[in-house]
Amino acid sequence: MKTKTSITLSVEVLKAIDLYIGQYKSRSAFLETAARQFIVQLERKKTEQRDLEIINRHADSLNAEAEDVLTYQVPL
Numbered sequence: 001m002k003t004k005t006s007i008t009l010s011v012e013v014l015k016a017i018d019l020y021i022g023q024y025k026s027r028s029a030f031l032e033t034a035a036r037q038f039i040v041q042l043e044r045k046k047t048e049q050r051d052l053e054i055i056n057r058h059a060d061s062l063n064a065e066a067e068d069v070l071t072y073q074v075p076l
Contacts, residue, residue, distance in 0.1 A: 007031075 024030040
């Protein structure tokens with residue numbers, strides 16, 4: 001379902017949209033696609049931040065395990 005809305009954009013942004021509008025049916029289609037892609041980026045960033053927090057929380061034990069594994073290597 002679509003809802004009609006009104007937004008205010010600078011003239012520069014509208015001119016840039018018009019330059020790249022080619023495959024899109026309208027400014028609305030262009031902006032909806034751009035917003036969806038930006039939301040995906042935000043979600044990915046949130047997931048990556050959560051993963052980094054988990055890794056950092058377990059960093060000491062992960063580093064200790066890596067050091068232990070390295071002791072099993074045979075010198076070349």
